[in-house]
Amino acid sequence: MFGLAVLLAAAVPPAPTVASPGPEHVSLTIYRDPSRGRQQAMDLRWLGGFALVTETRRIHVPAGDAVLRFEGVADGIIPASAIVTGLPGGTIEKNRDARLLSPAALIDGTLGREVTLRRTDRKTGKVSEERATIVAGPAQGVVLRTESGIETLGCSGLGESPRYDGVPKGLSAKPVLSVLTHSPHATDATVSLSYLASGFDWSASYVANVAPGGGSLDLFAWLTLANSNAQAFPDANVQAVAGRIERQNIREIAARAAKLELHCYPLGTTTSDLPVIEPYSRAPKMAEAYDIVVTGARRFAAMAPLAPAPPPPPPPEDLGDLKLYRVPETVDVSANGQKQVALLVQHRVAFEKIYRAHLYSWAAVNGAAASAVLRMRNEEKSGLGIPLPAGTTALYQPRGDTKLLLGLGTMGDTAKGEKARLTAGISRQILVDQTVQGRDRHVSVTNANAYPIKIEIAIGTAGEQVYADASTPLERIDGIQTWNLTLPANGSAKLDYRLPR
Amino acid sequence: MRAAVLAGLVLLPSIAWAQSAPQSPPGAGGTAQGDLSVTIYSNDLALVQDVRRLDLPSGRTRQAFADVSAAIRPETVGLAAPDATVIEQNFDYDLLSPSSLMQKAVGETITLVRTNPGTGAETRERAKVLAVNGGVVLQVGDKIEVLRDDGLPVRAIFDKVPDSLRARPTLSVSLDSKRAGTRPVTLSYLSGGLGWSADYVALFDEKAGTIDVQGWVTLRNTSGTSFYNAKTLLVAGEVGSGDDNANPNLYRPRPVVSPLHRAGTETAAREQLGDFYLYPLPERTTIADKQTKQVSFLDVKGAPATSGYVYHAQWNDGADQPESASSVLKFSNAAKGGLGDALPAGTVRVYMRDARGQPQFIGENRIDHTPQGSDLVIRTGDAFDVKVQPAVIERTRLSSDRWRTAMRYTVTNAKDRPVTVELVQDGVPWWWTDTRITAESLKSERRDASTSVWQVPVPANGTTTVTATFETRF
Numbered sequence: 025m026f027g028l029a030v031l032l033a034a035a036v037p038p039a040p041t042v043a044s045p046g047p048e049h050v051s052l053t054i055y056r057d058p059s060r061g062r063q064q065a066m067d068l069r070w071l072g073g074f075a076l077v078t079e080t081r082r083i084h085v086p087a088g089d090a091v092l093r094f095e096g097v098a099d100g101i102i103p104a105s106a107i108v109t110g111l112p113g114g115t116i117e118k119n120r121d122a123r124l125l126s127p128a129a130l131i132d133g134t135l136g137r138e139v140t141l142r143r144t145d146r147k148t149g150k151v152s153e154e155r156a157t158i159v160a161g162p163a164q165g166v167v168l169r170t171e172s173g174i175e176t177l178g179c180s181g182l183g184e185s186p187r188y189d190g191v192p193k194g195l196s197a198k199p200v201l202s203v204l205t206h207s208p209h210a211t212d213a214t215v216s217l218s219y220l221a222s223g224f225d226w227s228a229s230y231v232a233n234v235a236p237g238g239g240s241l242d243l244f245a246w247l248t249l250a251n252s253n254a255q256a257f258p259d260a261n262v263q264a265v266a267g268r269i270e271r272q273n274i275r276e277i278a279a280r281a282a283k284l285e286l287h288c289y290p291l292g293t294t295t296s297d298l299p300v301i302e303p304y305s306r307a308p309k310m311a312e313a314y315d316i317v318v319t320g321a322r323r324f325a326a327m328a329p330l331a332p333a334p335p336p337p338p339p340p341e342d343l344g345d346l347k348l349y350r351v352p353e354t355v356d357v358s359a360n361g362q363k364q365v366a367l368l369v370q371h372r373v374a375f376e377k378i379y380r381a382h383l384y385s386w387a388a389v390n391g392a393a394a395s396a397v398l399r400m401r402n403e404e405k406s407g408l409g410i411p412l413p414a415g416t417t418a419l420y421q422p423r424g425d426t427k428l429l430l431g432l433g434t435m436g437d438t439a440k441g442e443k444a445r446l447t448a449g450i451s452r453q454i455l456v457d458q459t460v461q462g463r464d465r466h467v468s469v470t471n472a473n474a475y476p477i478k479i480e481i482a483i484g485t486a487g488e489q490v491y492a493d494a495s496t497p498l499e500r501i502d503g504i505q506t507w508n509l510t511l512p513a514n515g516s517a518k519l520d521y522r523l524p525r
Numbered sequence: 526m527r528a529a530v531l532a533g534l535v536l537l538p539s540i541a542w543a544q545s546a547p548q549s550p551p552g553a554g555g556t557a558q559g560d561l562s563v564t565i566y567s568n569d570l571a572l573v574q575d576v577r578r579l580d581l582p583s584g585r586t587r588q589a590f591a592d593v594s595a596a597i598r599p600e601t602v603g604l605a606a607p608d609a610t611v612i613e614q615n616f617d618y619d620l621l622s623p624s625s626l627m628q629k630a631v632g633e634t635i636t637l638v639r640t641n642p643g644t645g646a647e648t649r650e651r652a653k654v655l656a657v658n659g660g661v662v663l664q665v666g667d668k669i670e671v672l673r674d675d676g677l678p679v680r681a682i683f684d685k686v687p688d689s690l691r692a693r694p695t696l697s698v699s700l701d702s703k704r705a706g707t708r709p710v711t712l713s714y715l716s717g718g719l720g721w722s723a724d725y726v727a728l729f730d731e732k733a734g735t736i737d738v739q740g741w742v743t744l745r746n747t748s749g750t751s752f753y754n755a756k757t758l759l760v761a762g763e764v765g766s767g768d769d770n771a772n773p774n775l776y777r778p779r780p781v782v783s784p785l786h787r788a789g790t791e792t793a794a795r796e797q798l799g800d801f802y803l804y805p806l807p808e809r810t811t812i813a814d815k816q817t818k819q820v821s822f823l824d825v826k827g828a829p830a831t832s833g834y835v836y837h838a839q840w841n842d843g844a845d846q847p848e849s850a851s852s853v854l855k856f857s858n859a860a861k862g863g864l865g866d867a868l869p870a871g872t873v874r875v876y877m878r879d880a881r882g883q884p885q886f887i888g889e890n891r892i893d894h895t896p897q898g899s900d901l902v903i904r905t906g907d908a909f910d911v912k913v914q915p916a917v918i919e920r921t922r923l924s925s926d927r928w929r930t931a932m933r934y935t936v937t938n939a940k941d942r943p944v945t946v947e948l949v950q951d952g953v954p955w956w957w958t959d960t961r962i963t964a965e966s967l968k969s970e971r972r973d974a975s976t977s978v979w980q981v982p983v984p985a986n987g988t989t990t991v992t993a994t995f996e997t998r999f
Contacts, residue, residue, distance in 0.1 A: 053885055058906070076886040103817045104724045104743045105874060117810060118741075118819040135692060145678070148645035160692045164622035167686070173636060174683035176623035181678035182640065194751075194813060220874075220886060263879075268849065269888040269906035272872050289627035289681075292660030293674040341880045342940070344731060344832065344887045345852040345908035348879055411909060411939075439910045439939035441986065442847060486843030487917040487930075503843025503916030503933075524922070 039089035039204065046096035047079035047217070051261040052357060053348075054226045054249050058268050062414045062434045066225045068362060071252045073225030074100070074271075078218040085111065087210045093202045098253040100223035102274055106201060110215040113207035121202070125195040128284035131162035133192025141168060144183035156186070165287035179288035223252040226264045228367055228415025230435060232398075232446055236422050240372045240407065241398070241446075245415065247349060247367040249357070257357040262365075266413035266437060267346035337366060339410055347411045373407040375400045377448065379479040381456045385465060385488070385523055394454040394469075394479060396431070398446040402438055412438040419446050454511075456481060465491075467519040471511040481507040483521075494521040557591040559709075561755035563719070563812065565744060567870060567894075568763040571719035573752070575712045581609060583705040589697040595749030596718035602696060606710040609702040617697065621690035627661060629687040630654045637665070637672075638680040718748030719812070721759050723871025724819065727903075728884060729830060729854060731877065736830040736856055738864055740823030742804055743871070744812060751813045761869035761894055762801030784873075784890060789898025791860060793867035802867050825864045830856040834944055835904070836913040840952035841930055847914040847937060849907035850946050852888070859898040868895040875905050910939035911946060911983070918992075926998050929963075934991040938983040948979040948991060965993040 057072030075098075083092055092111075103120035123129065141156040159174065160167040166177035168186075178184055201219075226249040233242045247264055251257070340347040351365050379394040398419065402408045414437045420427040433447025453472040458465060471477055483491070486503035496519055498505040507519050559577030566572075573594060581588070599616035619625065631654050639648045652663040661672035661681075673679050696714075721744040728737045742759055746752070796803040806820050836850040854875055857863035870893050876884040888905025895901065919931035938944050952975055962969060962977065969977045983989045 051883065078883060104819065107726055120817040121813055122815040145640055145645050147642035150645040159686060160621035164620060165624065167621055167623060167626055172682045174626065174686055175680060176626065179623055180680040181673060267907055267909040270890050270904050272889055272891045274872065287623060289624050289661060290657055290659050291673060293671050343879055343885055344877045345910065346887055347909050348885065436846065437909055439912060441937060441939050487841040487920055489920050489922060500918050502845045
């Protein structure tokens, strides 16, 4: 074995390794899942968003070549995105090693070398040990060379286990990120490491309360963020970025530990085809070792009663064409956890309640319900005027001392100056009918409320030809021909139109 | 005992020992690899050249080569040895395992060690393996029995490992040498499991209108083998391979915003091989198994760059809500006013400093191998504040094959500075040539038969409405 070292003609002395166990300070910028539509809620088991993690670490860098190991990074790290700055000697190369320590990796790493083989007699408890060399494994079973000759592991019916003298080099419990640097002198450096990591997501959760008199509402929003990494980020600066970002699929080396399966030579016996339990059940099957019991259910903050609102954070800042929301204090982002912090508070927001219904020119409809929405303009003079990130909405109305839920919905990214809508439920008080006779269409709409209402009835799709002979002129709203009217209290209205030839 | 183990090691096929080497770095364990050169192509292919010093006797000899890539393509192996000719090359994958060991022992004699379950006393006897079919049938003395028929512990001990069984798939070459002596032998082969791409870090300064770009080559080794202290060369190009299905004639959907805006015509000051650019790594490096390695190849500061907006509208369709325009970053890789290098294919990640000066990620996109002098337009994502709402405001059938479509595009800007949006109407029916725009509120540019483009200026916190009337066959 010593003679073999001669083969190492090209060997170089390995650079000393300096481990950095964890960051001194972490800043997390969380981005939404770009492929999650606004109608989709976050799935805590499968978070498709990501985060930019920026860490500051104090590392003692020796003079000359050194390998710096960064421990305590998120498991969802995208290694190609790692940026290391602050090293006096710069970065010669960055490496991410994903060879994990596992039973199979121990066999693989000790192939050709000695282990101690311990045998225990199952009946008498007698223990014997001997040195053995691993000759083959781990793919299709393990073959050993002992003093007696060539043997196989786990086929004799004795309790057998190899014991290793050490962990083979290059194996680690988790994938490791390291950089090779060449420092002109030894120094204590403040190193900044930033990387993208998957397994994060965030969403806004809006809670709107209609003011007791009606006419205006109070809008509050939570920043709901989640981390599905096993790594916690205590005392972190947290930012959230709104807007959709272009992402690419990056091929990663899966950090998967190979399985060790002990295979033996065929062990059929004269009686082994009999339907009895095998007497020599050496290795009990690991059958359903873990039952995962899920307790508790996740609810959006929408359902929670509105506690006194936390202080509103500063308004978002522009980050190029995105919006950056800062959490004013440092917070703990725990592993596999969801967290909510205040995102914005707006009082006395003006709104207009309208009803909407949608008809298609080819379909007869009988008693279709209209949906109610609260429409706001995202402007200062309406009491808003801040960028509203996409999220879920919940609308409440007071009733005596309590309040009632009126509607649950979603909101897209809404810039300043745009229209914003809050879903306020579906009304069976406002019903729409359409009858079809050849090319003629007759629409009627009824209001069972004791107050007048505004309603928009959109007909057909964008890009359809102009309908002829409408008894009331139709307006194009968002490209769709729309019947726009105010219905009197307990009143009704009719519209006739004709399809073009 | 020590002597026995050492003797065992000598008996062992050298391959089994040497193949443990990838688990340890050079100097600590050992590797049979010699002076390595690895050339990695971008399509998961690498050419490995390994110069080993071998002591060859005169005449015919068989040499096993340990520590070759586990993803070797054995049919591509070539061997050059001075004063020796290759007789045959073998790639053996008859692997050593408990099962194959017993199969090969048919007809041989092995030792059985029986343990008495009550007393723990061991008894040894010799047995001949008669057959291994579902179970092991043995002849012990003049009796025939089945191994472990009673379920009691029995150790089966083999005298030796058959020569044909290997711990790992093994490459061996038979040589006919004219003389005895040590000489360098060059082994070369192709291997899968090694690939590379580029990763760019672009820090965009919007106020100054510049970007700082760092380029990193990222190699990935999933071959199952570590390559120690290798001279590494990366080739920016794809060599055709046997299972090539990248037929250029196949339909490939055009991305929303194609990154390559204008192909360049400059030649980069890089070493070239045929049409490929070469990126040699400055120092020898160890490419460990399951490793992602990054080495810098480009560092440009202060190249000019601008941001912009692009929106693509579908034909004869509206949107019931305003839709975000794409934010794009425009720069060039020309020698003058650009990055001044050819860019190998990879991912461009764009960062920007926030109000506190900390770089924040604003999007990424992929570029193909890009010749120097090209104009690049990288879509980083959707703009929050710049939106377009297209609407069909009139659609009239003029005759059986003539339609008039009036479109209105409402372009809004919630930013506190004016912007220009490139508004693209895609898919205008082109298969008849008599498509016309009869009226428009802003002069358009016809990019091709099916695409009209407007450069729409939008004031700060303002709205610009563009209307256009198309007359088409559909």
